[in-house]
Amino acid sequence: MIVQRHFDKDIDELKHLLLRMGAMVEDAMARSIKALLERDSGLAEEVIANDDEIDRMEVLIDQKTIELIAKMQPAASDLRFVATIMKITPELERIADLAQDVCERAIELNREPLLRPLVSLPQLAYGAQAMVRDALNSFVRGDADLARRVITQDDNVDALTESSFRSLLTYMLEDARNISSAIRLTFIGKYFERMADGATNICEMVVYLVEGKMIKHTATSAAAK
Amino acid sequence: MMTIEMRRRDAAEPAGEDASVPPRAGRASFRAERDALPRTGVDVPFPDAVRRERDDAEWNAAVPAAGPAASSPPQNTNHAQLLTRTQPSAQEGPMSQEAKISVSNFDFYYGTAKVLHGINLDIPDRKVTALIGPSGCGKSTFIRSINRMNDIIPDARASGSITIDGQDVYGGDADVVELRRRVGMVFQKSNPFPKSIYDNVAYGLRIGGMRNKRQLDEIIERSLTRAALWHEVKDRLHASALALSGGQQQRLCIARALAVDPEIVLMDEPASALDPIATSKIEELIYELKDNYTIVIVTHNMQQAARVSDRTAFFMLGRLIEYAETNEIFMNPKEKMTEDYVTGRFG
Numbered sequence: 001m002i003v004q005r006h007f008d009k010d011i012d013e014l015k016h017l018l019l020r021m022g023a024m025v026e027d028a029m030a031r032s033i034k035a036l037l038e039r040d041s042g043l044a045e046e047v048i049a050n051d052d053e054i055d056r057m058e059v060l061i062d063q064k065t066i067e068l069i070a071k072m073q074p075a076a077s078d079l080r081f082v083a084t085i086m087k088i089t090p091e092l093e094r095i096a097d098l099a100q101d102v103c104e105r106a107i108e109l110n111r112e113p114l115l116r117p118l119v120s121l122p123q124l125a126y127g128a129q130a131m132v133r134d135a136l137n138s139f140v141r142g143d144a145d146l147a148r149r150v151i152t153q154d155d156n157v158d159a160l161t162e163s164s165f166r167s168l169l170t171y172m173l174e175d176a177r178n179i180s181s182a183i184r185l186t187f188i189g190k191y192f193e194r195m196a197d198g199a200t201n202i203c204e205m206v207v208y209l210v211e212g213k214m215i216k217h218t219a220t221s222a223a224a225k
Numbered sequence: 226m227m228t229i230e231m232r233r234r235d236a237a238e239p240a241g242e243d244a245s246v247p248p249r250a251g252r253a254s255f256r257a258e259r260d261a262l263p264r265t266g267v268d269v270p271f272p273d274a275v276r277r278e279r280d281d282a283e284w285n286a287a288v289p290a291a292g293p294a295a296s297s298p299p300q301n302t303n304h305a306q307l308l309t310r311t312q313p314s315a316q317e318g319p320m321s322q323e324a325k326i327s328v329s330n331f332d333f334y335y336g337t338a339k340v341l342h343g344i345n346l347d348i349p350d351r352k353v354t355a356l357i358g359p360s361g362c363g364k365s366t367f368i369r370s371i372n373r374m375n376d377i378i379p380d381a382r383a384s385g386s387i388t389i390d391g392q393d394v395y396g397g398d399a400d401v402v403e404l405r406r407r408v409g410m411v412f413q414k415s416n417p418f419p420k421s422i423y424d425n426v427a428y429g430l431r432i433g434g435m436r437n438k439r440q441l442d443e444i445i446e447r448s449l450t451r452a453a454l455w456h457e458v459k460d461r462l463h464a465s466a467l468a469l470s471g472g473q474q475q476r477l478c479i480a481r482a483l484a485v486d487p488e489i490v491l492m493d494e495p496a497s498a499l500d501p502i503a504t505s506k507i508e509e510l511i512y513e514l515k516d517n518y519t520i521v522i523v524t525h526n527m528q529q530a531a532r533v534s535d536r537t538a539f540f541m542l543g544r545l546i547e548y549a550e551t552n553e554i555f556m557n558p559k560e561k562m563t564e565d566y567v568t569g570r571f572g
Binding site (some may be wrong): 005007073074075076077078079080211212 | 531
């Protein structure tokens with residue numbers, strides 16, 4: 001006979017919390033991009049202010065996960081689920097921190113004349129955003145194929161980061177007055193690149209969740225790329 | 226259920242779906258929620274179908290001639306239906322290692338009732354093999370078949386073979402007394418004889434004809450030490466065994482089994498009647514004994530199986546469903562039934 005498990009309720013609750021945190025992180029990311037591209041310092045301030053809530057969410061999820069391990073001793077897919085949650089949560093929190101960093105740099109940029117065009121930077125930002133969104137989708141659906149596809153996109157984001165850096169370097173060489181803004185924009189490019197790395201890490205855990213295979217730092221992971 | 230405002234833009238729709246999902250449907254409700262999400266990528270059902278496809282591919286690669294196993298896998302949790310699948314073979318990859326006990330096509334009947342169906346597995350030397358499964362799944366019958374403890378049950382009958390070091394346990398020339406010396410057994414309820422501690426351990430040796438006092442003393446000390454009991458009883462070896470605590474009595478029974486120098490020790494739920502402290506002592510003991518003995522343990526406590534064993538065999542309804550490294554069984558079992566059992570969804 002199939003047993004109705006109290007445990008399922010705890011797992012559902014954890015999953016809801018993680019989804020909620022994911023939504024908050026995606027929101028922070030989207031607004032940081034908007035604040036950057038539209039030079040909206042007010043919006044940037046909001047994102048920075050909201051980061052505390054995401055941090056609290058991380059602590060809450062950690063607490064619930066540890067409680068679950070202590071009380072239920074999860075096994076098999078339950079165990080992989082709990083391990084995945086514990087690895088995904090800090091990645092999400094870090095992505096939110098990076099969004100906050102983007103906003104801080106955006107506010108600084110707004111005090112300086114506009115450097116145009118931003119060339120590949122918006123493309124890079126949207127690429128990273130898509131990766132984070134798809135990473136969360138792959139988790140929600142337990143879709144290892146989607147997770148693998150997201151991992152392969154990391155190279156595109158890396159290429160865009162490099163291309164953005166080269167353009168900014170050209171601006172700096174052209175006119176020394178551009179240097180301050182260009183350096184801040186270089187930082188921002190790196191922040192988005194790191195967010196994409198976070199999405200990759202999430203996807204590696206999704207493959208583990210679904211298939212029980214650790215593809216981190218392995219040939220499989222390289223092959224997926 | 227927690228109500229949470231779904232802030233993800235593309236996940237906003239399912240929030241209203243909660244009403245249509247039966248309350249507390251556990252995972253099913255999540256499946257429904259997930260399925261309701263708009264999909265950007267390729268649809269891949271989660272996760273059973275993915276796993277099944279992969280398993281069948283691996284299975285076909287490992288056992289090319291396994292026709293029935295590759296037949297279309299069931300998608301639901303109908304366990305009776307799943308049972309019709311051909312059982313997985315014991316040897317695959319790192320699992321293959323020289324077998325101490327080798328079981329092939331082993332069936333067992335009580336009268337006309339068939340309680341074990343075509344069991345195939347190889348139990349490795351000097352490792353701990355755990356047998357798990359719901360009550361009545363045949364694991365005790367199976368473990369008792371290894372040293373022919375079922376022989377005393379009227380109408381009980383076995384077919385197929387169990388070999389130890391290549392010798393058939395059920396062969397015509399098999400010496401049952403010698404078999405039971407080589408294969409010791411410890412039961413769920415400790416069963417010391419109403420004799421002194423010393424005489425309990427000496428019992429098997431004396432039956433075997435040993436009379437030399439010094440030799441007896443030596444073996445008794447060694448057996449009690451191996452059973453982690455020596456220091457607790459060395460000053461009262463001639464006190465009644467029945468005065469010992471439950472945990473001590475169980476360790477005494479283990480010492481009694483070890484005294485006749487067996488190669489294999491069978492344990493049928495050795496700790497299920499003990500408190501947690503005594504249980505952990507038995508578990509420590511099992512861990513130490515595996516350096517010298519091949520141990521097969523039946524346990525209802527899955528965490529115990531996870532803690533003490535190297536390999537785990539999962540039985541259900543008289544069939545061996547899955548046999549693999551213990552880590553595999555508890556982290557990434559291949560069979561849906563095993564998954565359901567170790568996660569407590571079933572049983």
